[in-house]
Amino acid sequence: MNTKNKFNSTLYYTYVNEDQIDVELLCIICNEPYQSPVNCLHCGQTLCERCYYTWEKQHLTCPFCRQAGSRYVSVITRVVLNQLNRLNVQCILCQQTNIKRGNFFDHITYSCPKQIVICTDKCGWKGHREKLENHLIKCRQKSHRFGFLRKWNFAACTRPTTSS
Ligand SMILES: [Zn+2]
Numbered sequence: 549m550n551t552k553n554k555f556n557s558t559l560y561y562t563y564v565n566e567d568q569i570d571v572e573l574l575c576i577i578c579n580e581p582y583q584s585p586v587n588c589l590h591c592g593q594t595l596c597e598r599c600y601y602t603w604e605k606q607h608l609t610c611p612f613c614r615q616a617g618s619r620y621v622s623v624i625t626r627v628v629l630n631q632l633n634r635l636n637v638q639c640i641l642c643q644q645t646n647i648k649r650g651n652f653f654d655h656i657t658y659s660c661p662k663q664i665v666i667c668t669d670k671c672g673w674k675g676h677r678e679k680l681e682n683h684l685i686k687c688r689q690k691s692h693r694f695g696f697l698r699k700w701n702f703a704a705c706t707r708p709t710t711s712s
């Protein structure tokens with residue numbers, strides 16, 4: 549199971565023309581195009597890695613050949629993986645459509661304007677990526693002013709008290 553990427557980008561898209569997707573690419577368990585497909589070594593059938601884990605936990609057999617304890621290996625056939633990567637998806641955050649599924653992770657991580665991001669200057673601001681640029685301008689002006697105020701206060705507090 550892919551535990552490296554805790555952020556699950558698959559939650560942020562839907563398929564474009566889902567009814568036109570080749571049935572060969574659909575998983576019998578989740579009824580969607582495969583995510584990280586795996587093959588049963590015994591019968592050669594394919595299912596998603598995550599579906600295999602959920603199914604196997606309950607049934608302890610392969611859903612196709614019913615072989616108990618059968619091993620599964622990741623599908624590495626480029627033809628299949630390329631077909632999956634080329635499927636068109638729509639981002640549910642910004643509504644941009646016809647993004648290749650293989651590029652979606654990059655879309656949501658680096659370019660989606662509606663993805664929530666945090667201020668890169670770490671001021672605690674959170675908002676849509678499209679607002680970040682504007683925010684940074686204000687944020688930097690503000691921190692500049694604060695920096696100035698801090699210096700000014702410091703000078704005021706340490707000024708020798710001559711009046712007393
Ligand atoms: Zn599945």
Ligand SMILES: [Zn+2]
Pocket residue numbers: 588589590591592593610611612613614615618
């Ligand atoms: Zn099998």
Ligand SMILES: [Zn+2]
Pocket residue numbers: 639640641642643644655656659660661662663
């Ligand atoms: Zn988007």
Ligand SMILES: [Zn+2]
Pocket residue numbers: 667668669670671672673683684687
């Ligand atoms: Zn900021």
